[in-house]
Amino acid sequence: MDEKTKTQLASCGSFTGILLLLFIILSGLVFLSLSSWENGLRKNTDYVLQGYSENLHCGEMLPIKEGIVTSAAFYQLMDKDTVKGYAAIVRMTTYYGPVPAVFIQEQNSSEVIFAGVYGLRSSINMEFSNDSNDLVINYWKDKCSRIFDEYKKSLEDGE
């Protein structure tokens, strides 16, 4: 094997080694962050739900299979120990930029209710309400309603 081939092999080996190392570190971080995503967002959603109604909190995370889960999380809505419906925390883009908004739906109802925004105690919070004709809030109500309905249908189909 001549010198040129040895140098090329060493270069390829170093290149592959660097990429492999970066891949391994990222894979480790992905596994570590999975539970943090579920538990952390559950805490934030609970905080908003406590402001909406004292006994409400989140239960298990719903296994939603859509692209939206990269910027949203869906949970069972619990009233003490009883499953009452569904809750979602989503990245809602508004006139004031993106905000983490919480929506809930009770089990026997098709209506989705806007419960509040996390981390916005400023008086700008008054701009967001369930009764507003805000197009963005209504868009997310419809979207969450569709996602919850599809999840209920998947449960009935036994998936």
Add this chain to the structure above:
Amino acid sequence: MNKSLYFIFTAAAFSMLVCAPGRFAYGFVLMLEFLLIISGASAFSYLVKTLKLENLKSVLNLAFIMFLTIAFKLVLVLVSPVMALTLSFVIYVPAISAFMLSSVLTNEEKTVKDGVAKNLVTSLVFALFTLVFFFVRDVAGFGTITLPAKYGITEKVLFDVHKSAFFSFFASVPGALMMVAVTVAVIILLQNKFSIIEKAGTQNDSE
């Protein structure tokens, strides 16, 4: 600031400052990421030189910038998932900003220390501007001051922003766009005035 930096500064400001939520906590996290990627990628380019991989320099530098960005997002998910959810794609913007591509990929300094220092000096000016920008938006626009916290953000309400309704405009996306445009215009105006004064001074000296 030289003229080519105006365009880089403006492009980076529009992409990073306008799309992000107007709270100081998010600005702080974005700038931390920005400085981390600049310094990490600058140092990595010297490692590539040491390993004699210059022919693969561009690919490796870009791969490392992407790695740092995704690793930062995953660490942010570990520390504060709601901030990662709210920032979403904005976390990827510093990696593709003009600052990154112009400074890291064209670094010609001889030592690691000089290379990292040169890139950090320019980036620190932008980072300081960004922190002031987010601070003004948070205080004037929302009437609050926010800081990153474990599992969320800590928020202190300073005053009712509806009492000074005009300033709540700066909390909005159009307000942020206007602030960036006015700031860049003022910087260019001041720089042109100083260069006129400097040229007049040089002409007087030569006469």
